[in-house]
Amino acid sequence: xxxxxxxxxxxxxxxxxxxxxxxxxxxxxxxxxxxxxxxxxxxxxxxxxxxxxxxxxxxxxxxxxxxxxxxxxxxxxxxxxxxxxxxxxxxxxxxxxxxxxxxxxxxxxxxxxxxxxxxxxxxxxxxxxxxxxxxxxxxxxxxxxxxxxxxxxxxxxxxxxxxxxxxxxxxxxxxxxxxxxxxxxxxxxxxxxxxxxxxxxxxxxxxxxxxxxxxxxxxxxxxxxxxxxxxxxxxxxxxxxxxxxxxxxxxxxxxxxxxxxxxxxxxxxxxxxxxxxxxxxxxxxxxxxxxxxxxxxxxxxxxx
Amino acid sequence: xxxxxxxxxxxxxxxxxxxxxxxxxxxxxxxxxxxxxxxxxxxxxxxxxxxxxxxxxxxxxxxxxxxxxxxxxxxxxxxxxxxxxxxxxxxxxxxxxxxxxxxxxxxxxxxxxxxxxxxxxxxxxxxxxxxxxxxxxxxxxxxxxxxxxxxxxxxxxxxxxxxxxxxxxxxxxxxxxxxxxxxxxxxxxxxxxxxxxxxxxxxxxxxxxxxxxxxxxxxxxxxxxxxxxxxxxxxxxxxxxxxxxxxxxxxxxxxxxxxxxxxxxxxxxxxxxxxxxxxxxxxxxxxxxxxxxxxxxxxxxxxxxxxxxxxxxxxxxxxxxxxxxxxxxxxxxxxxxxxxxxxxxxxxxxxxxxxxxxxxxxxxxxxxxxxxxxxxxxxxxxxxxxxxxxxxxxxxxxxxxxxxxxxxxxxxxxxxxxxxxxxxxxxxxxxxxxxxxxxxxxxxxxxxx
Numbered sequence: 001x002x003x004x005x006x007x008x009x010x011x012x013x014x015x016x017x018x019x020x021x022x023x024x025x026x027x028x029x030x031x032x033x034x035x036x037x038x039x040x041x042x043x044x045x046x047x048x049x050x051x052x053x054x055x056x057x058x059x060x061x062x063x064x065x066x067x068x069x070x071x072x073x074x075x076x077x078x079x080x081x082x083x084x085x086x087x088x089x090x091x092x093x094x095x096x097x098x099x100x101x102x103x104x105x106x107x108x109x110x111x112x113x114x115x116x117x118x119x120x121x122x123x124x125x126x127x128x129x130x131x132x133x134x135x136x137x138x139x140x141x142x143x144x145x146x147x148x149x150x151x152x153x154x155x156x157x158x159x160x161x162x163x164x165x166x167x168x169x170x171x172x173x174x175x176x177x178x179x180x181x182x183x184x185x186x187x188x189x190x191x192x193x194x195x196x197x198x199x200x201x202x203x204x205x206x207x208x209x210x211x212x213x214x215x216x217x218x219x220x221x222x223x224x225x226x227x228x229x230x231x232x233x234x235x236x237x238x239x240x241x242x243x244x245x246x247x248x249x250x251x252x253x254x255x256x257x258x259x260x261x262x263x264x265x266x267x268x269x270x271x272x273x274x275x276x277x278x279x280x281x282x283x284x285x286x287x288x289x290x291x292x293x294x295x296x297x298x299x300x301x302x303x304x
Numbered sequence: 305x306x307x308x309x310x311x312x313x314x315x316x317x318x319x320x321x322x323x324x325x326x327x328x329x330x331x332x333x334x335x336x337x338x339x340x341x342x343x344x345x346x347x348x349x350x351x352x353x354x355x356x357x358x359x360x361x362x363x364x365x366x367x368x369x370x371x372x373x374x375x376x377x378x379x380x381x382x383x384x385x386x387x388x389x390x391x392x393x394x395x396x397x398x399x400x401x402x403x404x405x406x407x408x409x410x411x412x413x414x415x416x417x418x419x420x421x422x423x424x425x426x427x428x429x430x431x432x433x434x435x436x437x438x439x440x441x442x443x444x445x446x447x448x449x450x451x452x453x454x455x456x457x458x459x460x461x462x463x464x465x466x467x468x469x470x471x472x473x474x475x476x477x478x479x480x481x482x483x484x485x486x487x488x489x490x491x492x493x494x495x496x497x498x499x500x501x502x503x504x505x506x507x508x509x510x511x512x513x514x515x516x517x518x519x520x521x522x523x524x525x526x527x528x529x530x531x532x533x534x535x536x537x538x539x540x541x542x543x544x545x546x547x548x549x550x551x552x553x554x555x556x557x558x559x560x561x562x563x564x565x566x567x568x569x570x571x572x573x574x575x576x577x578x579x580x581x582x583x584x585x586x587x588x589x590x591x592x593x594x595x596x597x598x599x600x601x602x603x604x605x606x607x608x609x610x611x612x613x614x615x616x617x618x619x620x621x622x623x624x625x626x627x628x629x630x631x632x633x634x635x636x637x638x639x640x641x642x643x644x645x646x647x648x649x650x651x652x653x654x655x656x657x658x659x660x661x662x663x664x665x666x667x668x669x670x671x672x673x674x675x676x677x678x679x680x681x682x683x684x685x686x687x688x689x690x691x692x693x694x695x696x697x698x699x700x701x702x703x704x705x706x707x708x709x710x711x712x713x714x715x716x717x718x719x720x721x722x723x724x725x726x727x728x729x730x731x732x733x734x735x736x737x738x739x740x741x742x743x744x745x746x747x748x749x750x751x752x753x
Contacts, residue, residue: 266443270446273446277451287518291465294514298511299500301510
């Protein structure tokens with residue numbers, strides 16, 4: 001093989017690989033890139049987007065963590081909170097990527113409506129402070145549902161109310177003047193600690209006018225002393241509080257070793273089994289004893 | 305008339321006594337050699353067992369995965385063969401067949417001997433036999449092992465009674481007529497054992513009613529015995545054992561093994577004691593038919609046991625079935641030889657009258673018994689190699705099981721022990737019930753014979 005053919009084959013192979021990579025690209029047209037956010041950029045819409053994100057995306061992408069750049073490598077799904085990525089992509093691009101997918105990213109155009117996908121985009125954008133929503137008639141008249149809280153959040157406190165069988169997560173805050181205040185409209189997350197990952201009771205829930213979120217405990221399982229460990233935090237993770245709360249009912253645990261079970265010790269034989277065994281054994285022995293007694297009777301009938 | 309009758313009775317009884325009791329007093333060289341060789345085998349086995357006791361079960365071919373080898377297979381085989389006591393009893397007790405009279409005592413002796421050595425096989429399989437009493441102190445009623453221990457012992461008790469009760473009139477006869485022919489201790493023993501039997505109608509009445517109850521009782525106990533033995537395997541979740549028909553599969557298999565054992569024993573006892581007048585070709589013919597009958601039932605259960613999982617081929621079962629069915633499988637050759645010579649051929653040949661003559665019947669019986677032993681190995685061992693979880697990172701020897709010479713020696717010793725017990729029983733007691741034969745011949749037995 002001469003030098004030229006070597007170079008030629010190298011080039012052609014490289015081209016082949018490159019075109020392959022090309023084929024693996026997002027393939028976004030200019031038209032798609034220029035699409036504007038198809039929903040109003042309001043807190044309600046963002047929250048709705050969050051809900052969908054939790055259901056359809058979080059299992060791969062995890063939380064949208066604000067960071068300068070994405071720190072996860074393929075095949076892990078990237079962190080969609082990376083600011084460099086947010087800056088480099090238009091709304092239309094993000095929307096198209098979600099719609100069409102690529103490689104490990106499934107296309108969602110079939111399973112989520114346009115509206116839902118736009119809501120997700122709005123939610124993703126809510127973690128990007130430099131984002132300027134397109135000015136439309138819709139956004140012009142949408143004011144935030146609640147006035148933005150201006151004070152400072154000091155702490156979060158979670159308690160359990162026996163009567164309501166509910167957890168009350170309360171924000172402790174001060175207003176601009178340093179007086180205690182009720183922080184309304186702050187997004188909170190609330191988890192119960194479990195062995196295999198924490199269980200979210202709510203995520204991104206906004207505090208009410210008392211600065212609280214109330215959530216029913218339902219049939220939540222506590223340990224034998226009635227304790228559960230919880231994590232309450234603001235959704236931006238600025239403030240987190242972890243503690244153990246005693247709820248009114250302890251876990252009632254039937255130790256399977258203590259019952260009359262097949263796997264138990266002999267003292268805990270299931271009654272039906274014990275009775276069957278004894279009836280059979282002693283029934284047979286009784287007949288055998290009777291037979292032995294007959295031998296005695298035969299003996300007694302001998303002629304002296 | 306009554307004087308005539310009395311005389312003819314006397315003549316008949318004289319012949320019966322002559323035929324059936326004289327062998328008890330003779331110890332020909334062949335018998336001595338026979339007993340001597342059995343004792344030798346047992347002695348070698350005991351020597352082997354002490355080595356095993358000292359060095360542990362590592363002396364056997366058993367390892368972590370195959371922890372039940374030929375010892376347990378032999379145990380199942382012994383229990384199976386012991387079930388013949390019930391088979392024969394059921395034939396007489398429940399179906400009321402009279403032809404079986406001359407065979408029934410032989411069957412009872414086999415049953416007793418095999419039931420007794422079954423426990424020895426278990427002890428041989430124990431790494432720490434010194435802990436056997438823990439079974440009593442810490443045994444769990446939930447465990448089929450406890451059920452098995454219980455029911456084996458119950459079965460032994462019943463077998464002893466079923467052997468002993470019909471012996472009473474015979475012991476009376478021996479006491480009355482053999483005082484001068486027997487050593488003093490032996491006659492004394494018969495005298496005590498005969499419980500003062502004089503053959504009054506009252507005594508016969510008690511004897512008959514007790515026997516009837518025992519003949520019926522042995523049926524459920526024997527069924528329980530072998531069903532529970534099958535549960536030792538079937539109650540665990542393992543390919544090849546996880547079967548709902550294991551109980552009847554074992555019980556019917558036991559009948560086949562027992563029928564085979566009786567055929568062999570009948571042949572040799574008849575030859576050694578010259579009992580051609582009592583155990584006739586007719587009896588071999590009948591036993592042969594009985595063997596074919598139970599063989600067909602067992603065949604039916606075999607088809608169910610193998611065809612059903614073989615059709616579905618569930619993952620772990622498929623492995624198991626392959627090792628058995630394919631001639632390339634580890635147990636393929638053994639499986640097909642066993643099924644052919646231990647079941648298919650005996651059934652087929654048994655259908656033809658020329659094969660139901662004494663000699664061919666003995667050969668067939670022998671094939672059945674040997675096949676029955678291998679069948680138990682096939683039931684017990686391959687399953688243990690097919691664990692559900694992959695067998696990984698273990699020495700090569702853990703993957704297979706080959707019994708060591710020592711293991712085979714001990715096993716043979718236990719077999720020899722069973723045969724020895726039978727050989728001694730047939731010397732100590734008349735192998736055929738004198739009074740029942742006499743009754744069949746019309747002798748008035750309601751008096752001191």
